[in-house]
Amino acid sequence: MKTFNNKSELKDYINAQREQGQTIGFVPTMGALHKGHLSLVNFGLEDNSVVVVSVFVNPTQFNNSEDLKKYPRTLDRDVELLQSVSEKKIVVYAPSVNDIYEGKTISEHFTFGGLEHEMEGAFRPGHFDGVGTIVKRLLEIVNPDKAYFGEKDFQQLQIVKKMIELKNIPTEIIGCPIFRANDGLAMSSRNERLNSEYREASPFIYKTLKYAKEKFGTKSAKVVTDWVKKQYKKHPLLELEYFLIADVDTLKPVKRKSTKKTYRAFIAVYANDIRLIDNIALN
Numbered sequence: 639m640k641t642f643n644n645k646s647e648l649k650d651y652i653n654a655q656r657e658q659g660q661t662i663g664f665v666p667t668m669g670a671l672h673k674g675h676l677s678l679v680n681f682g683l684e685d686n687s688v689v690v691v692s693v694f695v696n697p698t699q700f701n702n703s704e705d706l707k708k709y710p711r712t713l714d715r716d717v718e719l720l721q722s723v724s725e726k727k728i729v730v731y732a733p734s735v736n737d738i739y740e741g742k743t744i745s746e747h748f749t750f751g752g753l754e755h756e757m758e759g760a761f762r763p764g765h766f767d768g769v770g771t772i773v774k775r776l777l778e779i780v781n782p783d784k785a786y787f788g789e790k791d792f793q794q795l796q797i798v799k800k801m802i803e804l805k806n807i808p809t810e811i812i813g814c815p816i817f818r819a820n821d822g823l824a825m826s827s828r829n830e831r832l833n834s835e836y837r838e839a840s841p842f843i844y845k846t847l848k849y850a851k852e853k854f855g856t857k858s859a860k861v862v863t864d865w866v867k868k869q870y871k872k873h874p875l876l877e878l879e880y881f882l883i884a885d886v887d888t889l890k891p892v893k894r895k896s897t898k899k900t901y902r903a904f905i906a907v908y909a910n911d912i913r914l915i916d917n918i919a920l921n
């Protein structure tokens with residue numbers, strides 16, 4: 639499997655592929671790959687001749703230095719996993735911080751039409767400037783036809799789509815469904831850090847989301863939100879950071895339900911010191 643650490647070599651390789659008429663798909667990741675990432679790669683392989691997978695723990699999107707330090711780094715295993723999917727059609731780009739940031743590890747500042755102020759933006763200051771910076775840089779390097787993002791980070795997906803529009807980036811952004819473990823826990827690289835007690839407790843997150851969806855059919859957003867908050871107050875292990883029901887286009891919390899709008903419920907929960915997020919389509 640071809641693995642590049644250097645952006646000029648990767649660009650030369652991609653240009654050569656393009657000259658042969660190949661189409662390029664792109665899956666950006668921070669490594670510690672799991673089945674959720676592999677499902678994105680498989681979507682990419684269905685649509686494109688070559689899929690570039692970046693593996694880069696982006697320092698500028700972490701607002702908590704402990705979280706950055708503890709983020710799992712498992713490049714050899716990641717490459718092996720990708721090899722098991724396709725040796726020939728997948729290319730890995732695993733750059734150093736310097737290859738990306740060239741000595742200036744700072745974020746650009748972005749406005750994404752207000753999407754950046756909600757939920758993760760409110761609880762993780764600077765996070766979306768970091769995400770915008772790295773995704774824009776990676777898209778400039780890879781210049782893919784299509785790039786694949788998971789709906790687990792739904793706010794990120796909407797923000798990346800907005801950035802493509804605002805910056806006229808010629809890549810199609812494809813949102814892919816959340817990949818869940820059999821017990822419903824959304825796949826995340828952070829799950830690996832859960833001890834058995836917290837791992838057993840965490841499917842509760844998806845359970846509450848499913849109940850919330852059911853209740854939202856007949857009840858107001860406020861009633862559903864209060865109900866969810868109450869469930870977490872009673873829970874011995876999981877601590878709710880936020881739960882809210884928002885319009886998918888603006889990501890603003892719903893005040894009054896409208897049949898013309900599409901809603902999703904979003905949640906962030908601490909399992910010990912591990913922050914887990916999830917969401918569900920409501921209508």
Ligand code: PAF
Nearest residue numbers: 666667668696769772791
């Ligand atoms: O979703 C992620 O893993 C990251 O935010 C991304 C898109 C790879 C940017 O670092």
